[in-house]
Amino acid sequence: MSLIAAQNLSKTYSTDSVEVKAVQAVSVEINAGSFLCFVGPSGSGKTTLLNLIGCLDKPTAGSLSVAGVDVISLDRKRAAEFRGENIGFVFQSFNLMPVLTSFENIEYPLVMVQNLPTGERNTRVLDLLDAVGMSDQKDKLPDQLSGGQKQRIAIARALVTRPKLVLADEPTANLDHATAYTIIRLMKKMRDDLNTTFIFSTHDTRIIGEAEIICTLEDGKLMRCEGTHA
Amino acid sequence: MRNLFKIALRNLRRYKRRSALTISLIAFGVVFVLVFVAVTASIKDFMIAQITDSYLGDLQIHRGGYVASIESLPLNLNLAPGAVSQIEKTLADTKEIEAYSERIKFGALFSNFSETTNIRINGVSPENEFAALPQMRSRISEGEKSVRALEKGKMLVPKLLAQGFGAKVGDTVVVVATNKDGSVNGKTFLVSGILESATGPGGRDGYINFDDAREILRMSGNEVSEIAVRVKSLARVEEVARSIRGGLGLGEKKQKGGGIEVHTWSQLSPFANIANMIDLMTYFIKLMLIAIVLISILNVMIMAVYERVREIGTIAAIGTLPSKILSLFLVEGFCLGLTGAIVGVVFGLGIILVLNLSKITFNFGQATGLILAPTIAPMEIVTASLMVIVVSVLASLQPAYRASRMEPIDALRHV
Numbered sequence: 192m193s194l195i196a197a198q199n200l201s202k203t204y205s206t207d208s209v210e211v212k213a214v215q216a217v218s219v220e221i222n223a224g225s226f227l228c229f230v231g232p233s234g235s236g237k238t239t240l241l242n243l244i245g246c247l248d249k250p251t252a253g254s255l256s257v258a259g260v261d262v263i264s265l266d267r268k269r270a271a272e273f274r275g276e277n278i279g280f281v282f283q284s285f286n287l288m289p290v291l292t293s294f295e296n297i298e299y300p301l302v303m304v305q306n307l308p309t310g311e312r313n314t315r316v317l318d319l320l321d322a323v324g325m326s327d328q329k330d331k332l333p334d335q336l337s338g339g340q341k342q343r344i345a346i347a348r349a350l351v352t353r354p355k356l357v358l359a360d361e362p363t364a365n366l367d368h369a370t371a372y373t374i375i376r377l378m379k380k381m382r383d384d385l386n387t388t389f390i391f392s393t394h395d396t397r398i399i400g401e402a403e404i405i406c407t408l409e410d411g412k413l414m415r416c417e418g419t420h421a
Numbered sequence: 422m423r424n425l426f427k428i429a430l431r432n433l434r435r436y437k438r439r440s441a442l443t444i445s446l447i448a449f450g451v452v453f454v455l456v457f458v459a460v461t462a463s464i465k466d467f468m469i470a471q472i473t474d475s476y477l478g479d480l481q482i483h484r485g486g487y488v489a490s491i492e493s494l495p496l497n498l499n500l501a502p503g504a505v506s507q508i509e510k511t512l513a514d515t516k517e518i519e520a521y522s523e524r525i526k527f528g529a530l531f532s533n534f535s536e537t538t539n540i541r542i543n544g545v546s547p548e549n550e551f552a553a554l555p556q557m558r559s560r561i562s563e564g565e566k567s568v569r570a571l572e573k574g575k576m577l578v579p580k581l582l583a584q585g586f587g588a589k590v591g592d593t594v595v596v597v598a599t600n601k602d603g604s605v606n607g608k609t610f611l612v613s614g615i616l617e618s619a620t621g622p623g624g625r626d627g628y629i630n631f632d633d634a635r636e637i638l639r640m641s642g643n644e645v646s647e648i649a650v651r652v653k654s655l656a657r658v659e660e661v662a663r664s665i666r667g668g669l670g671l672g673e674k675k676q677k678g679g680g681i682e683v684h685t686w687s688q689l690s691p692f693a694n695i696a697n698m699i700d701l702m703t704y705f706i707k708l709m710l711i712a713i714v715l716i717s718i719l720n721v722m723i724m725a726v727y728e729r730v731r732e733i734g735t736i737a738a739i740g741t742l743p744s745k746i747l748s749l750f751l752v753e754g755f756c757l758g759l760t761g762a763i764v765g766v767v768f769g770l771g772i773i774l775v776l777n778l779s780k781i782t783f784n785f786g787q788a789t790g791l792i793l794a795p796t797i798a799p800m801e802i803v804t805a806s807l808m809v810i811v812v813s814v815l816a817s818l819q820p821a822y823r824a825s826r827m828e829p830i831d832a833l834r835h836v
Contacts, residue, residue: 242830245738247738247829247830247833248830267743268742268743271737271740271741271742271743272740272742273740274738274739274740275739275740275741275742276740278740279739280735280738280739282735282833284731286731286732286734286735286833288428288732288735288736289435289732290428290431290432290434290435291428291431299736299739300739300740302424303424303736303741303745304739304740304741304742348739349739352740
């Protein structure tokens with residue numbers, strides 16, 4: 192059974208008299224455990240599609256099911272709960288809480304979203320710090336970390352709730368090539384270790400090859416999906 | 422909850438200067454309120470004590486209708502012997518009573534054998550009067566300053582009258598009065614002392630011994646015009662008055678319509694209005710504090726929300742419920758208010774202590790060199806602190822609500 196099933200998914204933005212069709216009739220099915228990349232030029236609809244799949248935005252037409260749930264029908268509160276339970280996010284600008292240490296940033300969703308007891312929180316966070324190679328940086332604030340280190344913490348934060356799906360919008364855009372490559376490899380390793388589905392977007396041709404499935408978007412339309420598991 | 426506080430405190434530390442300024446502003450408001458309340462309460466207490474302890478008493482008991490016609494000092498509205506006995510028994514049974522003094526009051530003519538004028542005479546038992554009015558002794562500016570000043574045949578003459586008549590301690594004067602049957606009687610007195618007015622220029626109240634008053638008025642029974650009562654705690658005077666009324670079997674109707682009336686000092690003295698105005702001023706000062714806290718917290722929290730839109734978007738995206746986001750900002754406002762209140766209370770109490778150690782003096786009425794001794798009730802500190810904290814949380818409500826209602830996608834796009 193597919194983890195994500197979208198049928199004729201469309202999103203149109205209206206600003207004054209101008210209508211922008213960001214996503215147009217996208218139909219796609221993504222299986223659990225996929226390592227998928229949306230590629231396309233700027234304005235092709237990658238971010239909008241990720242936002243729709245991540246329940247951050249609602250489509251103007253079509254249907255969308257994530258983990259067997261019709262996410263379009265979820266209200267604001269239930270959508271937040273659904274995200275907290277099922278989806279992890281990795282952002283282009285890392286979006287770590289500047290007042291929290293690496294450990295606390297990773298711990299944050301467990302405290303504020305899943306409300307887990309301290310013992311379990313500590314175990315999960317320390318395991319993930321180890322998995323992303325940041326154990327020795329656990330007490331540092333984001334300001335004291337490099338871009339690559341911040342993104343490692345962001346990946347650990349996305350995975351700490353044990354989500355079914357991690358969405359990463361241009362996760363390497365602010366990183367140099369070597370670091371970007373390392374981050375993508377890390378994401379892939381985490382997918383292998385935890386069997387979490389990873390979907391990311393990029394227009395960096397140098398890392399696209401790391402994806403197992405590559406879906407190309409142009410002008411909001413899904414042109415093709417190709418790859419080893421497509 | 423602990424984590425909410427941890428994050429809130431770290432966010433406040435992130436903007437150190439702004440948080441410090443806001444806390445300082447709140448603390449300044451708290452200091453101002455506490456010092457103002459302490460100083461005005463001290464002055465008010467002095468003023469009230471000046472009135473209650475030097476001539477009025479904390480409460481007074483009269484026959485029904487006496488207070489309404491007190492200017493004519495009606496002898497026919499004196500408390501009858503039976504009523505006096507009943508009141509004495511009730512007062513004896515009331516634990517909160519410290520002392521009381523029975524008075525016979527009447528209008529009379531005062532003469533130094535060459536000039537004559539009218540005077541209000543108070544016939545009192547000196548021991549009781551001095552016990553019920555502890556500052557009575559300090560009003561005697563010349564002559565005997567003990568109970569001996571009101572032994573039989575002696576009189577305390579009001580200062581202005583003494584000055585006008587050229588009467589001095591040791592002079593002989595005459596008091597002539599009409600009793601309630603209409604017959605006139607007089608008696609000579611030795612001026613034992615000159616009595617300062619309690620509240621400034623004016624005052625025609627002379628004091629003689631209780632038995633002398635009865636003799637002049639040819640009273641056979643134990644009638645009295647009023648009973649001035651001192652209670653152990655002035656703060657509980659209303660409660661004591663109710664207790665006495667209860668003991669005398671006075672309902673509200675009887676209290677108004679006749680029988681016996683029990684009035685507290687605030688019902689008898691126009692100064693109660695000034696005391697009320699002082700209280701009103703403290704309310705306005707507290708309102709100013711509320712405004713200071715409201716504006717400063719609102720300002721700082723609006724800024725906090727505006728500056729952290731992307732952060733709000735991030736925590737909303739990863740599944741933080743709107744109610745948790747609301748709590749985060751409310752806790753920040755709470756922490757600001759709490760810190761401001763604590764700092765304000767510490768500095769406020771420090772300033773009050775310094776004022777007490779400085780022994781600043783002031784004058785009131787005829788009393789000079791009164792030492793300012795500001796004190797603040799613990800309840801005032803609790804009230805001011807709670808007020809600041811509650812207003813801080815309320816002021817944070819709008820920005821916090823705004824943060825909690827942000828759409829994560831819009832917030833994440835914010836630059």
